[in-house]
Amino acid sequence: MPSRQRHQPEQTHQPRPAKPPSAVVRDALGVGVAVGLSGFAFGVTAVGSGLSVLQTCALSLLVFTGASQFALVGALAAGGNPFTAAAGAFFLGTRNAFYGLRLSGLLGLRAAVKPFAAHWVIDETSAVTLVQPDRRSARLGFAVTGLTLYLLWNLTTFAGAKGAGALGDRAAWGLDAAGPAVFVALLAPLLTSAVERFAAGLAVVLLLMSLPLLPAGVPVLVAALAAPAVLYGEGHRARKRTADRPETGADTPVRGNSAGEVDAR
Structure with missing residues (x-):
């Protein structure tokens, strides 16, 4: 018997209109x-x-x-x-x-x-x-x-x-x-995403904290560390979510119906 599959509707991306x-x-x-x-x-x-x-x-x-x-x-x-x-x-x-x-x-x-x-x-x-x-x-x-x-x-x-x-x-x-x-x-x-806004805010905080403590020119370098720090944190969170996600695929049991047909999930 042919398997019954669920077909997901294809998503179409409309091109942006031309600009004069x-x-x-x-x-x-x-x-x-x-x-x-x-x-x-x-x-x-x-x-x-x-x-x-x-x-x-x-x-x-x-x-x-x-x-x-x-x-x-x-x-x-x-x-x-x-x-x-x-x-x-x-x-x-x-x-x-x-x-x-x-x-x-x-x-x-x-x-x-x-x-x-x-x-x-x-x-x-x-x-x-x-x-x-x-x-x-x-x-x-x-x-x-x-x-x-x-x-x-x-x-x-x-x-x-x-x-x-x-x-x-x-x-x-x-x-x-x-x-x-x-x-x-x-x-x-x-700055449209929460991550970008957080990185910008962290840079401002680092700059303001280091201004009275460090020589001129150095606070800019300290503030620039906000971007790689946020990127590292986001990468770590993404890897953790991937590791915690349950695996699906070949090991997933296949259920059959009363007529002997196989449902492909």
Whole structure:
């Protein structure tokens, strides 16, 4: 007799609707302009930390990752060791490597273009690119965001560095908080799961606890430990759930009905 099987309905995944190029450009310009203008705050802060205008502009041209740049000059301004400040900035910048792994397959760029595109792999370009419904929109969003942000960030960095002396007491303006504030505003909506929110909250707690105890630049490194700690905890919980789950399969007894038919469960 043929076995009776329960058929589960197939789940279909509806593709996301295509996005008009004008909408992609509008969203990309909005992010690029909003974040690019905060380069002025970086220019002022960097000069106030003891860097020259040339050094400040070189950082924006060659490093081009706002959070790491602010971490570097912030640690220097607080009297931190240059090597510690550089280590904190480098550690923050490593996140862009993980963005690149995801964007490489999504954008599908030629090998000759990838080294140049890698310079624009930052938080903002990644955020705009990853929400696009198709490759064409992803490439357009990445290019417009990267170009707009790179040009504005460097222009406003130069303006801030040159005009830093005209602002008087730079600490009173609180411009050193402008860049990180923009970064947090962009990051917060992306924290959709409880695990991500817990990791962010733990990082804040570690930072606040270590600030009065450790030299400038080191609290950033301590706060960064929140992510691997939470990931390890989640992995341990997942393995424990798998180990506690009862095994089913070949050892499960097969029940027959009165007619001799076999039910496949």
